[in-house]
Amino acid sequence: MARAFIFPGQGSQAVGMGGELAEAFPAARQVFEEIDDALEQRLFRLMQDGPESDLVLTENAQPALMAVSMAVMRVLEAEGNVDLKKSAKFVAGHSLGEYSALAAAGAIGLADTARLLKRRGKAMQRAVPVGEGAMAALLGLSLEEASAVAEEAAQGEVCAAANDNATGQVVVSGSSAAIDRAVEIAKEKGAKKSMRLNVSAPFHCALMQPAADEMRDALEGVTIKAPVVPVVANVTAGAVSDPERIRELLVMQVTAMVRWRESVLYMKDQGVGSLHEIGSGKVLATMTRRIDREIEASAVNTPEDIEKLLASL
Template identity: 40%
Template sequence: MSSRRIALVFPGQGSQYVGMGKALHDASEAAREVFKRADEILGFRLSHLCFSGPEEDLQDTINAQPAIFTVSLATLAAIKEKLHEAGVKLNPSFVAGHSLGEYTALVAANVIDFEDGLRLVRERGRLMKEEGEKIPGGMAAVIGLDEEVIQRACEEASSEGIVGIANSNSPGQIVISGELKALHRAMELLQQQGAKKVIKLPISIASHSPVMQRAAAQFAEIVSHMKLRDPQIPIVANVTGQILTNVEDIRRELSHHITGPVQWTKSIREMLSHGTNGFIELGPKRVLTGLIQRISPGVDTISTDS
């Protein structure tokens, strides 16, 4: 690991599934400790929700966010445990997370500790769920159209409400987000424009959209009072796609994080431009691994989930 420039990447909401983390929990003492701490901090058995569901509860934003966060950090703990046994230290050049995963990256970089991070993402999920109940929204992945075409469709559909680009995930894959009526209109228009696929995502909110403005303002107030540390590992930001190395940059990033679009393609290219030649995805599913391979075909990628 030390002879290569490795980036650790952490997935966001939508990667959750019932059973995630169970094999990890059974195999690793370090992972078991992470799940145990999460259960104690939150005051309910988050671990049981991850391992056994029910699925409807796991899909709920207020639960999905801390669940993915915990599974991802349990994965990191298990990997560090195994490497330590082999006398090897994990020494990444960068960390980055997709949407929710950015908070996991903050813990991995020692900007915040696990307990603060867990409480933060639980509160993030609560605020976003609350806003989603006031203004029903959702998200959809669009495959096979240029960003300009998607932007024009969203502008046309905005006569029905708020809708816009939320995630630039990889060349040919962009996610849109907004109020349900406007989102469905944009999906219709994009299908008419010849998109290969337009897929409604299993997310009950309009994340990374102005729909979340009130939730973002409340969340920013919470973050403003949190003690943050300069990152021990450089973090690549979602909103700007640039490297963050100090607390001031991180606070600025987080203040825009809930409403600003995720520039994932730009983030990966930023790390590649600084010599990164391998990516390890830590957390449920293999979503980011697939995106990275589309952004940079042939680059070494490892997913820790089977």
């Protein structure tokens, strides 16, 4: 049975994350130190001590989540001699998690990944003034139904499906007033629940185009190698290994929908029977069970989780 390693996105951050890893494993401590040096910031201290209000800022949350994911990967390599090429058929990540996946697969260096995510977070926050954009979760509607709600709610403004996370779990993104309309229309259309999300910007929609333009510039200056295993890209829900195509898709990803449900089903169709969520939290493992209960899913973020995974490889 083939495996894939998957990497969480924004929302999985929590004060204290990575602390157990750093205490238990020198390889994890080294990752956190390398990222602090690359960013010229005491990010690990912020991850441990907060305040949470600073950690959740997009420019901090994105590199911090990647840091925990890469700390787990380095520990797996150091403690269990894990060779990703032998252990996984694919890697994939949700939004910023795609950068973690690429770093894990050796396509982008650790320092470059940290700097790219710091810049990505800042660019996304700058793209839309606070209060002018929003996101909402529409629960109980299919992607087609949620897209129809977004189209009806737009009324000349931006409103689009941003995350197809799991069956009946779609997030829409766009102009603040349009998102408010989408919440009400979704209720009328039979959504089990529709609610605005507590996010700082309208991610993965056309309003993010200024951030996409900035990331195009940022990515041009970074070396991207072929990953040791293919990456299942958010934009296409298919495998990619060509460095220039990866670069192109990372730019597109800023404004495009995250096709996570389709990505998981693609991996299943390719023979993957188990997914291991590498990094903070267990959001993707929980989503996997909603997408297809035949796929085994586990979260790997503590020393105990690592020991369990190594015993199964």
